[in-house]
Amino acid sequence: MDEDLQHPLLTDAAAAVVRRARAEFEDVQTLLRYRDAEEVRIAALDSPARRRVERSTIPTALGQATGRGDHEVLDLLHVADSVRERAPQVWAAFREGRLDLARVRSIARTLTKLEREESHEQLDVQVLDWAPGRTVAELQAWLRRFVARVEADLAVERAETERSRRFVRVEQADDSMAWLTAYLPAHEAAGIMSRLRKQARRRRLDGDERTLEQLKADLLADWALSNPTSRDARPSDLVIDIGVMMEKTDLTNEQPGLSEAADGTWEVPTSWILEAGAEGHTFWHRFITSPHDRDTFSHDYAGYAPPESLRRAITLRDGVCATPGCGTPAEESDLDHVIPWPLGPTSGLNLRPRCKRHHPQKSHLVLRAKDLRMMRRLPPWPPAEIPA
Secondary structure (H helix, E strand, O other), X not given: OOOOOOOHHHHHHHHHHHHHHHHHHHHHHHHHHHHHHHHHHHHOOOOHHHHHHHHHOHHHHHHHHHOOXXXXXXXXXXXXXXXXXXXXXHHHHHHHOOOOHHHHHHHHHHHHHOOOHHHHXXXXXHHHHOXXXXXXXHHHHHHHHHHHHHXXXXXXXXXXXXXXXXXEEEEEOOOOOEEEEEEOOHHHHHHHHHHHHHHHHHHHHOOOOOOHHHHHHHHHHHHHHOOOOOOOOOOHHHOOEEEEEEEHHHHOOOOOOXXXXXXXXXXXXXXXXXXXXXXXXXXXXXXXXXXXXXXXXOOEEOOOOXXXXXXXXXXXXXXXXXXXXXXXXXXXXXXXXXXXXXXXXXXXXXXXXXXXXXXXXXXXXXXXXXHHHHHHOOOOOOOOOOXX
């Protein structure tokens, strides 16, 4: 529980979350106890056919007792078995109420995807430093990056297999509407959405009264139905910037790996990014990172306002507002000094994007707990070799 939750109602709310997580654990634990007891009983039966039939009734009996379907019961049992056997520390955190079922389920799915025992052990240790206090979406993004990092070679193989399954599908809906679904490489989908957002905002500034969502839908239809003069034709005003983090080892071909989007929402094989960069349709900002500490860049500046190059780099690096749980794009946010200027530098290490709503909250110390934790990770300022 956060030490800065001083208000009694906030303390009660946090305690309720812990109680709910413990209740979820007891629920799952009861399913396991029944299943395990039934397995012991059924194993003693003489007839193999009877054992098979009796075993198939386990999820049905549990479903009838708890108001669940067979598939839901089987999914819960699979989640519990995966975490209990492969991630004992995560299982203990679930029992203590530090993790709830939604987060445990996300971790279990990641354990299933990881193929090496040492990867399971790493996840069991590292995820507990991240998962508590984060949203489920933030945890899932971290888990995707973890898989890409610890089993990069296998992740590249899986990505190539999935890319071969790409498709576009139309499903008719009610009221003369339809769903258009595309299964595409993540960086291509991100580029499409970025272009739609940019052009839609420009139309709004020009006085178009349609909503941003309506504009994005109409623009996509216009682009798909247009008849360009050449296969590679691209409107010049749709050129966009996309920030990508890639490790030095990927560029030197020391080992295959995945590159990560600046906002952490997707990862693709580095070779795909290099191919896309060669096509020239999109301007890719490549942040070369260390495979050891993930250091990306450091840029100090003497004044308060960061130069445009630094502002753009931080926007691409972080992607969204630095406040946990906030998905406001960084390009629509202010740049906030974690350690207030002039005590803190105008640098990449000390600047974070903060949306219009959370920036004043942080400035008035409403968000002080999370920012203090961030500040403790920063190096001392000024550095020892620079006179204060």
